[in-house]
Amino acid sequence: MDFWRRFASNRGGVIGLVLLVIIVAVAATAPLLFPNNPWKMVSRPFLPPFENMKFILGTDTVGRDVAAGLAHGARVSLLVGLVSTVAALLIGIPMGALAGYFGGRVDDALMRITEFFQTVPSFALAIVIVAIFQPSVVSITLAIGIVSWPPVARLVRGEVMSLRKREYVEAAILQGLSAPSIILRQVLPNAISPIIVMASLMVASAILLESSLSFLGLGDPNLMSWGYMIGAARTVIRQAWWLSFFPGVAIVLTVLALNLIGESLNDALNPRLSRRRS
């Protein structure tokens, strides 16, 4: 209850949550709202928006329904954003936990790898990975996961290092508990709230990355996505502004919603931190 009160005290967080609920609802009901395949031609090409109420957001260069594309694209964006964040957490948390818990040479080695992935221009690396392994939902998700894990590793490392010195961890060591069970049962559960905050912000940047990749033509060729819609409409921006405008608004609103939620989660889960900041 206390958590919800603190979360709700941040107006931005509430707005973000409402926005996200709407977007998730649209994504979930897309097959019901728009039973047609979003790739199917349904009307004449270049139908401007708000003219034919059956296709309220107009049609694209080959007569596909823009609104249907947006609804189906929401599924792809949310899915890729979520799964690639999970992938990044699955790489970053073990790296950070091992480095922070064992310290010394293990820490040195793991942090070198982390630094390497932080130095390499991440978007360029994502492009190279997706291009070489051929665009598909799997390669896109993996590429985003691979370029986004270093901040997680750093965060977890810092948390684990400070928790490692706590008395209850020393007690667990004295009890003879094994390192994996101490890390999994004693240390990580206490580091969970900053990880949750970071994960919610990571979903937002993963959605931005996914849209950028599919804008460049590196989207899954079988799935309609917002970035693809904008990329396909890029050359006809003079004739048909709505083709790039609406998908862009969808991306901005989704990313904004997630960022707002992340910030307010931060306020709610780390009350000490946020009070110090304001």
Next chain:
Amino acid sequence: MKILTRIVGRLVKAAVVLLAILVLNFLLIHAAPGDPAAVMAGEAGATDEMFLAQLREKFGLDQPLHVQLWKYISDVARLDLGYSYRQQMPVLDLILDRLPATLLLTGTAFAVSLVFGVLAGVLAASRVGKWSDTLISSVALLFYATPLFWAALMGVLLFSVTLGWLPPFGYETVGSGFTGWRRALDIAEHLVLPALSLGLFFTAVYSRMTRASMLEVSQMDFVKTARAKGLSPAVIERRHILRNALLPIVTLAGLQAGQLVGGAVLTETVFAWPGIGRLMFEALTQRDYNVLLGVFFVSAAMVILFNLITDLVYGIVDPRIRVQ
């Protein structure tokens, strides 16, 4: 002496990272589905067996992996990044040809976003909680959520298509025959939209960083002391808070500048800007993997070089940063 060992240490570290990128490149091309020769030639279908056999022999693809890796690394060390069979040109020449345009674009975008970002952040921090702070923070949040390529397209729509103020694409007016200052002005006109749209996201990043950093420093004891001494708030803000808040921002910004190179792929694609980002996009559509990996390597090298410079300069400016 100390500074010399520091520089050498950094150089060694940079070289190790470069080497690791080469190994990564090598592994990627060999992990790709299909024959590496076909991948390198950009022929996904592998139609011409003769040609592929030739390639295999030329690149020593019939030899064990470690021999190939060594050959690849020594090639790059001799500045040979391979050959683009699509463009019939060495990859390095293609990249060097396009590099100046990218440096101009990313350099301008970096300067613009740093100046605007820091100004906005300082303004917001000095009016924390007031409406101007709310406004700046909200706009920053909005820009932070805006995809680069969409900002670029909307910029074209507004300023070129609708208002007709700025050219929508290109590096300069083709066939204008401008020279000297007239040409510089023409290029600058073409630069405005790409640089602003590339810088937009980073302006948001830097303004958020500046605001947070200013607020953090303003809580510190030496600021309280300055207040207790009775210094005017404006002096405290400028001399005590800003100076101390700025250094970590500029350092961080320098380290983040690498992301600009990635963003340039998107901006250059939208604006048909003849830089290495556009080259990367063309390589993508043509499946020209030698060029793709070459651009990736060069952009990573640029980032490393930039980090090295930032690191050394700030080590001199601020003794506290001199690590180890």
